[in-house]
Amino acid sequence: MFRIYKSLSEDIFTNLALENYLFLTLRPHIQGLFLWSNSATVVIGRYQNPFLECSVSRLREDHIPIARRQSGGGTVWHDRGNLCVTFFGSRSTFSRPGNTKIVVGALQSLGIPAEMNDRSDILVEGKKVSGSAFRETADYSFHHCTLLLHADLARLGEYLRPAFTLPEAKGVKSKPSAVTNLRAHRSQLSMDQLEETIVQAFVRTYGGTSSDKPLLLGSETVDQLEDIRAYRDEISQDSWVFGMCPPFTREVSFDGTTIRLTVEGGIVTNLELGETAPPLVRKTASALTGLAYVDLATGGRQIVEKYENQGFTEGASVLKALIQSL
Incomplete structure (x- = not known):
């Protein structure tokens, strides 16, 4: 059994709250897919120091939020040219490579020569178009990844530049990689087409049909569920984003x-x-x-x-x- 969801929000904190809600409420026997995209945002991993990952002062000046997610991994840039894909499933059958292969297969079906490395990153002609991270409980897991479709790579380079470095600091450090956009390899590829291709690859994997479409999650979903609103408000506070910073x-x-x-x-x-x-x-x-x-x-x-x-x-x-x- 599977479920497919798509967020209509562009707010990083709302989308992380929706993702968390699905993670906590979907049953272990359900394979889930969640598609979401954000306005300009820097997202750091659960165990990272934001001051060592990005230009905090510049982001604050430009009113661009910094979000700390629940999963580990490194820092990423999000904007409307970046698609986020989350896979949910039983921990017993959880497979990052398996999930990544679904995305790689979708990209290859579009004529993009995508390949997966040993860290479940997705590369095109040696450059990274997708990184991923995961979170798990006793019986359920999620694995999410980003896909650079037509992200602003100049801003990515500008904002993911810390003001100082501390070689001996605690916490997870990002591993910089050369990146590229999917549109550099298929110039007319739209976000709708990319989403639809991934959905169909997921559906084929789990025995669905082409008529299976995402359930849209809009503002009314958030308004109706206190758990989502409360979690969104919690993770948007400095006490979470900066207060959870390693010493x-x-x-x-x-x-x-x-x-x-x-x-x-x-x-x-x-x-x-x-x-x-x-x-x-x-x-x-x-x-x-x-x-x-x-x-x-x-x-x-x-x-x-x-x-x-x-x-x-x-x-x-x-x-x-x-x-x-x-």
């Missing part, structure tokens, strides 16, 4: 001294300054402890304004310069 430590040089910050749960929990730190730097730097690191990485405007409003202009200037060095 890390940064050292920066500032005004002739070394400053070492420890970040845990997305919060600056400890700050150490070198012995040569000027008194004013020592005093102002202490204000960083207890702050969310994402606020500092995006300019720390509120804490600087707090100092300015208190009349501590000189300290505000030092603090602003310090935050800019992070």
